Amino acid sequence: MDLTNYIFGVAEWLGIIAFSISGAMLAVERRFDLFGVITLGVISTLGGGIIRDLLLGQTPPRFFYNYRYVLVSALISVAVFAVAKRVSGKNNSLGIGEKLLKLNMIFDAIGLGAFTVTGVQAAMDFGHEKNAFLCISLGVITGIGGGVLRDMMSQRAPAILVKHIYAVAAIIGAILYYWLFIMAIDQRICLMAGMVSTVVVRLLASHYRWGLPKAY
Amino acid sequence: MDLTNYIFGVAEWLGIIAFSISGAMLAVERRFDLFGVITLGVISTLGGGIIRDLLLGQTPPRFFYNYRYVLVSALISVAVFAVAKRVSGKNNSLGIGEKLLKLNMIFDAIGLGAFTVTGVQAAMDFGHEKNAFLCISLGVITGIGGGVLRDMMSQRAPAILVKHIYAVAAIIGAILYYWLFIMAIDQRICLMAGMVSTVVVRLLASHYRWGLPKAY
Amino acid sequence: MDLTNYIFGVAEWLGIIAFSISGAMLAVERRFDLFGVITLGVISTLGGGIIRDLLLGQTPPRFFYNYRYVLVSALISVAVFAVAKRVSGKNNSLGIGEKLLKLNMIFDAIGLGAFTVTGVQAAMDFGHEKNAFLCISLGVITGIGGGVLRDMMSQRAPAILVKHIYAVAAIIGAILYYWLFIMAIDQRICLMAGMVSTVVVRLLASHYRWGLPKAY
Numbered sequence: 001m002d003l004t005n006y007i008f009g010v011a012e013w014l015g016i017i018a019f020s021i022s023g024a025m026l027a028v029e030r031r032f033d034l035f036g037v038i039t040l041g042v043i044s045t046l047g048g049g050i051i052r053d054l055l056l057g058q059t060p061p062r063f064f065y066n067y068r069y070v071l072v073s074a075l076i077s078v079a080v081f082a083v084a085k086r087v088s089g090k091n092n093s094l095g096i097g098e099k100l101l102k103l104n105m106i107f108d109a110i111g112l113g114a115f116t117v118t119g120v121q122a123a124m125d126f127g128h129e130k131n132a133f134l135c136i137s138l139g140v141i142t143g144i145g146g147g148v149l150r151d152m153m154s155q156r157a158p159a160i161l162v163k164h165i166y167a168v169a170a171i172i173g174a175i176l177y178y179w180l181f182i183m184a185i186d187q188r189i190c191l192m193a194g195m196v197s198t199v200v201v202r203l204l205a206s207h208y209r210w211g212l213p214k215a216y
Numbered sequence: 217m218d219l220t221n222y223i224f225g226v227a228e229w230l231g232i233i234a235f236s237i238s239g240a241m242l243a244v245e246r247r248f249d250l251f252g253v254i255t256l257g258v259i260s261t262l263g264g265g266i267i268r269d270l271l272l273g274q275t276p277p278r279f280f281y282n283y284r285y286v287l288v289s290a291l292i293s294v295a296v297f298a299v300a301k302r303v304s305g306k307n308n309s310l311g312i313g314e315k316l317l318k319l320n321m322i323f324d325a326i327g328l329g330a331f332t333v334t335g336v337q338a339a340m341d342f343g344h345e346k347n348a349f350l351c352i353s354l355g356v357i358t359g360i361g362g363g364v365l366r367d368m369m370s371q372r373a374p375a376i377l378v379k380h381i382y383a384v385a386a387i388i389g390a391i392l393y394y395w396l397f398i399m400a401i402d403q404r405i406c407l408m409a410g411m412v413s414t415v416v417v418r419l420l421a422s423h424y425r426w427g428l429p430k431a432y
Numbered sequence: 433m434d435l436t437n438y439i440f441g442v443a444e445w446l447g448i449i450a451f452s453i454s455g456a457m458l459a460v461e462r463r464f465d466l467f468g469v470i471t472l473g474v475i476s477t478l479g480g481g482i483i484r485d486l487l488l489g490q491t492p493p494r495f496f497y498n499y500r501y502v503l504v505s506a507l508i509s510v511a512v513f514a515v516a517k518r519v520s521g522k523n524n525s526l527g528i529g530e531k532l533l534k535l536n537m538i539f540d541a542i543g544l545g546a547f548t549v550t551g552v553q554a555a556m557d558f559g560h561e562k563n564a565f566l567c568i569s570l571g572v573i574t575g576i577g578g579g580v581l582r583d584m585m586s587q588r589a590p591a592i593l594v595k596h597i598y599a600v601a602a603i604i605g606a607i608l609y610y611w612l613f614i615m616a617i618d619q620r621i622c623l624m625a626g627m628v629s630t631v632v633v634r635l636l637a638s639h640y641r642w643g644l645p646k647a648y
Contacts, residue, residue, distance in 0.1 A: 027593070028647045028648070030589075030593075031646055031647075032593050032594060032646075033594075033645065033646050034646070035600060035644055036592075036593040036594055037647070039593055039599050040593055050487070054270060054275070054486060055266070055270070055276055055277065056275055056276060057273070057275030059486070059487060059488055059489030060487050060488055060489070060560070060566060061487065064565065064566040064569055064570065065563065065565075065566065070565075070569070081645075084647035085645070085647045088648050123276075128276070131280070133280065133282075133283040134280040137280055137286070138276070138280065152368055152369065152584055153580070153584065153593060154589070154593070155587065155589055157369075157371055158369050160252075160255050161252040161256055161369060161370070162248060162249075165251060167251060167255050168251060212250045212251055213250050213301070214247055214249050215244045215247075215253070215297055215300035215304055216247055216304050270486060271482075271486070271491060271492055271493060271496075272492060273489070273491030339492075344492070349496065349498075349499040349502075350492060350496040354492065364585070371587065373462075373586070373587055374585050376468075376471050377462075377464050377468040377471055377472055377585060378465075378468055381467060382467075383467060383471050384467060428466045428467055429466050429513075429517070430463055430464070430465050430466070431463075432460070432463055432516075432520050
């Protein structure tokens with residue numbers, strides 16, 4: 001139980017850090033001001049966990065019991081803002097934008113993987129361990145929730161709809177974490193496997209632009 | 217009680233099928249790839265029921281206990297995608313687009329009617345039978361919830377705001393279902409009356425473009 | 433306790449009235465028809481309170497027990513529509529649009545302040561009085577929730593992201609209300625202080641265009 005809590009905490013913090021960076025970067029790109037950047041950073045970070053806890057009936061959501069989540073997310077957003085300001089003064093070439101998009105995508109993938117794992121684990125902690133479908137679904141929704149909220153608020157088509165194999169990466173990570181956990185594998189391995197598989201699938205799909213058919 | 221469950225199940229399945237088709241069609245039109253089509257189909261289908269259960273305090277929402285909902289919704293989305301691909305190869309005239317919009321609207325109306333009924337019934341099952349306002353409101357929110365989510369995610373102004381008499385159709389269906397149920401009418405009749413009235417009002421309003429005033 | 437209920441009720445009604453006007457005005461500007469105006473007025477009004485109650489685990493949300501909230505919100509929306517129709521016939525100069533935006537902003541600020549206070553109070557009523565972070569966060573989310581929903585539904589970037597010091601105004605009001613309440617100050621004073629501080633900070637920031645840095 002202590003180990004479970006520890007693993008859960010590690011994954012949650014990883015997700016918070018990664019989504020804060022990703023949300024703040026998007027807000028900078030959208031030219032929001034400092035508070036807009038902080039707000040989008042915080043909301044895209046807390047969104048997934050709040051949705052997860054609401055779906056489980058854990059009210060008030062866990063994030064409300066720990067001010068450090070919001071504090072860290074806000075500080076990271078400020079840091080992203082400061083770096084962006086510095087970089088934008090020095091260099092204005094087009095290459096930067098391309099690199100930033102790729103960087104943002106990597107952090108988004110890490111957040112996706114980390115929160116997916118927390119969603120599966122939270123469902124199991126709530127006694128739904130035997131319901132594989134519930135645990136995996138909740139993992140996926142937790143993983144994609146914050147990003148969907150972030151994209152909808154910044155008037156962008158949600159990544160899960162347009163990006164290559166976004167939801168699929170979360171599904172793979174969730175299944176792997178759940179299956180290894182049920183097999184009584186060391187939880188640290190479950191965590192690594194669930195997260196890394198999500199991130200790798202997501203990045204490979206993006207890098208090789210794994211083509212999926214379109215109707216038109 | 218068995219009959220109630222049966223009626224509830226029928227309405228829920230009808231809503232799932234209709235909203236899957238409607239969501240997937242919209243995604244095809246927006247030129248999302250195959251996974252985007254499946255994702256929007258599934259989300260617009262499950263959105264209404266998840267919102268309904270969250271509002272009632274039924275956590276985790278019922279959809280998480282039944283993988284068949286997601287499976288059927290995903291399969292229907294794939295089928296819509298396949299048909300769209302086939303049709304788009306053969307025929308590219310403008311008339312098709314017009315007809316598809318109308319078809320999409322019909323399925324959306326059926327989903328609206330079916331989910332509205334499940335919302336009213338779920339509220340009554342939870343012991344709120346004497347609170348007419350609650351039952352009817354919950355019916356309307358369940359009916360419109362999935363569609364609102366679908367439209368917001370695909371960056372379209374929600375149908376309830378711009379389409380002729382959208383929310384009103386759900387209100388009429390919810391009132392009719394509630395009222396007939398309270399009058400102890402056979403539930404199969406309640407279901408038909410609630411659903412059909414919603415669909416008919418919605419389609420009539422759309423066909424005759426029942427004009428509502430605008431301020432400008 | 434009676435006084436608490438009274439204060440809570442006053443703030444809630446103020447928020448309902450203010451957000452109904454603000455939501456309906458936005459819908460008129462977007463050229464929605466009469467039902468679209470009513471729908472956006474009602475949703476932006478009830479959104480904040482429903483989100484608040486869901487986060488607290490108060491299901492079904494309190495709004496479902498009182499049809500008068502919806503009724504008043506709908507009537508106000510109709511009134512806004514009627515006034516807009518009358519004004520638009522008489523005067524079509526550009527100056528009007530500017531003034532309306534300012535008026536809309538004032539009502540939005542009042543709604544923000546009022547709902548923020550109800551969020552803090554609701555969290556305390558639920559026994560979370562000693563958790564300052566939870567009470568204040570819930571206040572802020574309740575305050576901004578309806579507006580975020582309104583803006584996302586009308587395809588506008590949410591005010592909290594782009595407007596000068598929007599979330600900050602809610603945070604200040606929430607902290608002030610919570611702190612005065614804990615100091616056992618007369619609740620009528622807490623209410624006034626929490627609301628007025630939010631509205632004043634918001635309006636001052638808007639009027640003087642308190643500049644916040646942007647990264648680019």
